[in-house]
Structure formats: C-alpha cells, structure tokens
Amino acid sequence: MQSYWRLHRYPILFAVACILFYWSFAYNLVRTDFVKLFMLFGALFYLTFKIIQFEKWNFKFLLVIGILFRLVFLIAEPNLSQDFYRFIWDGKLIKNGLNPYLYTPDQIMEQATVSFDGMKELHEGMSTLNARHYSNYPPVNQILFALATLLGGGSILGSTIAMRLIVILADLGVLYFGRKLLQHLNKANHLAFWYFLNPLVVIELTGNLHFEGVMLLFFVWALHLISKNKEFWATPIYATSIMVKLMPLMFLPLFIKYLGLKKSAIFYLLIGLGCAALLFPFYAPVFIDNYSESVGLWFSNFEFNASIYNVVKKIAVTYFEAKPWELIDSYGSLIQKVVIVIVLLLAFLRKNQKLESMITSMVFALACYYFLSSTVHPWYVVFLLGFAIFTDYRFPLVWSCTIILSYYAYSNPDYKENLWLLAIEYILVIGFFIYEMIGSRPKKLYFFKK
Template sequence: MPTALNTYYRLHKFPILMVLGSMVLYWSFFYDLARADFIKLISLYVALFYLAYKLIQLESWNPKFLWVAGIMFRLVPLLALPNLSQDFYRFIWDGELLLSGQNPYLQTPNDIMALGDTTIANAQTLFEGMGSLSARHYSNYPPLNQVFFALATFFSGGQLLGAVIVLHLIMLLADLGILHFGRKLLGHFNLDPKWAFWYFLNPLVLVELSGNLHFEGVMLFFFVWTLYLLAQGKWAWAALPYAASILVKLVPLLLLPVLFKFLGFKKSAAFYTLTLVLVLLGVAPFFSEAFVINYQSTVGLWFSNFEFNASLYNFLKWSLTHFTDIKNYELIKTVGSITPWLTLAMALAFTFIPKNKTLPQVATSMLWILTLYYFISTTVHPWYPIFLLVLFPLSRFRYPILWSLTVILSYTAYMGESVTERPLFIVLEYLAVFGFIFYELTRKQSKAAHIFKK
C-alpha cells in the first residue's frame, strides 16, 4: 500500500500540492478576511482562480481527483460564519419563524422586535446581524427556501453556528448533485464532461455559495436535474424539479418559455401546467392576501430601489445625470418599471426566433436571456452570474468563466466605511466581459474557447 501511495503521489505531485495550497488559501479567505480588505480579497481570489484553472487543465482526465478536491474545498468553511454577506442571519431568522409556526412573509423583523417577540432563538443577534435594510423589509425568499431555513434551525437546536453548519452541508449536497447530473448531461450530448468542473471548482461558487450560503446552488441543483430528465425524455417528471427550482429562486420562471419549441405545443402546455400546479401547491401553505401584497412589494423593490454592480444602467445613469436634469431616483424608478417588460420581451424573442429544437440550443438561448437580463439590471450581485456557469458547457460560449473572475471587482464597493461603488472597477469588469463576448461572437467556431482548454 505505501508503494501504491508513493506511486500515486509521484504521478499527481503538483496537483496534490495545488489542492493543499488552495485549502490554505480558502482557510485564509473564510476565517481571516475582512470584507473591507479588498487587496487581500482579490489576491486570494485570483490565486484560487489560477489554481482551479491549473487543476482542471492537469487532471481533467481524472474526474475522481477533481471531485475529491471540490469536496475538500467545501469542507474548509464548514465552521465559518460568512464574512462577505450577512444574508444568512435573515435565513436563520425566517427559519426560526417557520419552525415556531409563524408565517415569515407577514411581518418584518422590525415589526416583530417592536412587539418584543421572544420565540426566536438568538433574536437580537440575528436582528442586528441581518442589518437595517433586511430588517425593515418582508422576506423575499420563496417557500422551498423557507423549508431549508427551517431545517437548518431544527437540526441546530437554536445554535447559530449549528444552523450555519447545516446550511453549509445543504450547499455541499446541492453542488454534488449539480456535478453528478451536469456530467451525465454533457456525456449524453458527447460534450466534454470536464466543463462541469468549471462550476464545481470555481472560486466564485466556493466563495458565494459554500462560503456565503447563497441558495443559487440549491436552485441550480433542481434546474440541472430538470435538464437531465428532459434529455432523457422524461418531461412530466422534469416538472417536479423545475417547480422546486422556482420555489427556491424565481429566476427559472424567466426561462420557462424557452422550452416551448423543444417540447412542442402539447407537451409544453402539459409541462407548464404541471409546473404551475406544483408551484401553487408549494405556495399554498403560506398563501394569504397579505402574503401576495408583501411579497410583491418586496420583489418590486429590487427593480425600482436598489442598484449595485450594474453595467448598462450605470452608463445610462452617468449619461443622463451629466447631460440632463433627470435625478437618480427618477431614473431608477423609470428603469425599474421598464426592466420587467423588457426582460419578458427578450425571453419571448429567444423562445421563438432561435431553433431551440435540442437541449444545447435551449441552454444557449437561456444563457443569452440571463446574460442580457443581468446587463440591463440595476442590481447584479457577485453570485448572480453563477447561473451562467451551469449553462455555458452546453453552448459554444465560454465568457461566463471570465465573468466569474472579473465579478469579484464589485467588492471594491465595500472598501470604505460605507458601501460606495468604484466606477473604474465596474468598467474594468464589464469591459473584459463585453470584449470577450464580442471576440466569441466574431469567431465562427468560437476559437476563444480554446483559451480555457488544455
């Protein structure tokens, strides 16, 4: 056995050292990094990105090695509280409410604290941790998300770190599911399964999902499972995970029309009906008139009140506020009212104009819908482009890999005492992405993809 281990080490010496080095860097990232320290943040991130690239390059023929490496990376933050996001405090708050039999959509944390509610474990810690922005708004997390939050609080016995550990494990299982179905899906279409590791080993996924506990990974698990079932011709069964993905995050609703040509009129009508019924069943336990009003108003705020790391919107804002008398608050209200309709128009355009007869064609249309949606949005958090990382392997485009690197520049907004965006860094982020997209679009066979090949 020692001889076999020695032989294995000699064959994989540098990749093993890269894995160990990455674990040290991830430990520093999760346990010894302040969000305001952007120099350290970007240094660690770029180093981790390079090591991930080299690991995929050197070990793409050995998926078990990359699989184990990805699991080891995800175990590093198991005992760490997220250090780049405070959203997890609200997750646990909502979970405590649901576990105590309360509807998390009916009262804001401010309302509950004003009433002196003591049924929530660690109420003061959670309330202070989530921040004033979250505390004064109703929950915007869909019903299945709330179930996962409640599971975390149930198994933690009211302990904050215990709940965080459960959330970490949920993220780990979701990512394993994405890798499993993603590789099977790529294999089904005779595409290189190694592209799935650009999700599994990507530092953006490790930082934002495994580290900061955003639930995009859980949504994407159900979404990729849906695509796999559709590839197998099991469209009726696929409605279940698709509905689940919507009940975790609403984004898959935007992509639902694109399946129309792929399924055909009769099957798509049945698929849409099944999905809608399942979503309504998921919403039913929380449903009330107040739920509809509160949830609609909260979701509406994301279109008309918030702005962060925007691309085209920032250019529009700069142009109009410098050369016209329009005020910033007037602009965001106007853009916020237009964006949903423009997004719907894009979704319908990509539903009926491209062929969309095969799943790779469908995935490419979905990729462009989301990309354009993010480009016109007023708010693009760093974890949003992660969705693109599960779609691009089925297409000929590779720009999501580059975006997963440059999006980290948005964290320059946290360098000071208050959140203040640095326009230069936003310009650098999107210039790189726009430039690479242009490069790929002008290459018939997407020669730019070779940059990321072995």
C-alpha cells in the same frame, strides 16, 4: 504511493495551496480588505485553472479536493454577506409557527410577537434593508431555512453548519446530473468541474451560504430528465427550482419549440400546479402584496455592480439632470418589459428544437438580463455559469473571475463603487461575449441560427 506522488505532485501541491488560501479567506479576511480579497481570489482562480488543466480526467481527485475546499468553511461565519442572518431568522419564525411573509423583523422586534434564542443577534446582524421588509425568499428556500434551524439545535453556528451541508450536497448533485447531461450532449464531462471547483462557487455558495446552487441542482436535474424525454416527470423538479429562486421562470417560453405547443402547454400547467402546491402552506390574503413589495425592491430601489444602468445613469444625471432615485424606479420598470421582449424573441426566432440550442438561448436571456440589471451580486453569476457549461460559450467563466472587482465597494464605509473597476469587469466580460458571438466558428456568426 510514491508513483502517484510523482505523477500528481504539482496538482497536489496546488490543491494544498488552495486549501490554505481558502482557510485564510474563511477565517482571516474581512470584506473591507479588498486588496487581500482580490489577491486570494486571483491566486485561487489561477491554481484551480491549473489543477483542472492537469487533472481534468481524474474524476476522483477533482471530486475529493472539491469537497475538501468546501469543508474548510464548515464552521466559519460568512464574511462577505449578511444574508445568512435573515435565512436563520426566517427559519426560526417557521419553527415557531409564524409565516415569514407576514411580518418584517422590525415589526416582530417592536411587537414582541415571538421570542427565540439569538433573536437580538440575528436582528442586529442582518442589514437594515432586510430588517425593514418582508421576506423575499421563495417557499422551498424557507423550508430549507427551517430545516437548518431544526438540525442546528437552536444555535446560530449550528444552523450555519446545517445550511452549509445542504449547499454542499446541492453542489454534489449539480456535479452528478451535470456530468450526465454533458454526456447526453456529447460534451466532455470534466466541464462540470469548471462549476464544481470554481472559487466563486465555493466562496459564494459554501462560504457565504447563498442558495443559487440549490436552485441550479433542481434546474439541471429537470434538464437531465427532459433530455431523456421525461419532461412531465421534470415538472415538479422544475417547479421546485422556481420555488428556491424565481429565476427559472424566465426560461419557460423557451420550451415552446423544443416541446411543441401541446406538450409545452401541459408542461406549463403542471409546473404552475407544482408551484401552487409548494406555495400553499405559506399563503395568506396579504401574501401577494407583501411579497411583491419585497421582490420589487431589487428592480427599483437598489443598485450594485451594474453595467448598462451605470452608463444610462451617468448620461441621464449629467445631461438631463435626472434624479437618481426616480431614474432607478423608472429604469427598473422598463427593464422588466425589455427582458420579457428579449426572452420572447429568443423563444420564437431562434431554432430551439435541440436541447443545446435551447440552453444557449437561456444563456443569452440571463446574460442580457444581468447586463441590463441595476443589481448584479457576485453570486448571481453562479447560476449563469452553472448551465453555460452545457453550451459552447465561456464568457460566464470569465465573469466568474472578474466579478470579484465589484467587492471594492465594501472597502468604503459608504459602499461607494469604483466605476473604473466595474468598467474593467464589464469590458472583459462583454468583450469576450462579443468575441464568442462573432468568433472563428461560423455557426456563431448568426445569432438566430443554430
């Protein structure tokens, strides 16, 4: 024991400090206190970097502290996001036999369609935007919400703990399949800990109960199966990832060169059937209209932590007297088309015959989408970070550190963003991205060659 302490005393002390900082984050922080939030996050990021630097080959040590970091949040109420109220609300609707895609929370409160424990508290806790609109969370998410409310015994705290355990198990799954995929790609498997121990991942997933990690679990699992030439076994797993969050839909065209035309056609068909099977229990005649309306909000009615959009908005409003509410609507519609073009260019112009090259194309596609998007919440970057570790690109790791600057908006009653802080965030991220694209390694000089 003494010899172990002598060899590992600094990482152990760093880990204890992280646990204390996570405790303060979970139980003594309000999101309006930006200075404390920023300092805690910065300290956690630095200490985590040093721990991985010292112990990157010590799998058991890193695994144990990663679990301990997460267990700190076990009974904490999420303090940076209100979304969990809607998660539990949707789960309770399903538990009571109601389809969450057919009724808004406001409608249910007005019409008294159903009654359940904590109903008023959940409605008051969620954002007014959430309360006014139909659920935009895909079917597998809904199933997990219902499971959490069932396991939670009807209480909000119990449901929160159940969801937290689901998220922790998903992260363990990402670590398991991520290490296997890294081994297949001949990369150091300790790279998986840049995801597993990343403070953004711990805080936004375990702490704030976002389900990007669950989506990532099925996504990485599917990539692992594909790497073993079991692409058809991967289709139900990939479909499940889509039905947790829709983001993996974006990458489907990138499989054409990797699988070949015939195999990719079958691959797409089976994924489509898998998605349809998962969607079927929730289907109703008005489902498509309701769901499209809710999803469309994030493209045309909301803005947060944007980069290119803020530049476009500043120019359009200042020099062309554009109306902001009209600009974001037209911009959202345009960006959807631009992202489709970018993905198709990556699919047909890059050499995606190798798995790592295809995953790199996925990193480019998602990064471009986020750079163009009018809304980039901190937990969105978790997905990008989660599969960027299988490539040579590290700008998502930089982003996972700098994106905390976006939380400054919540320190103001009117949620006004500080554009200087956002500029710092994106100058560092996009600057590092450009550096990696034109960096010292010759293979990165040519975007469409690899």
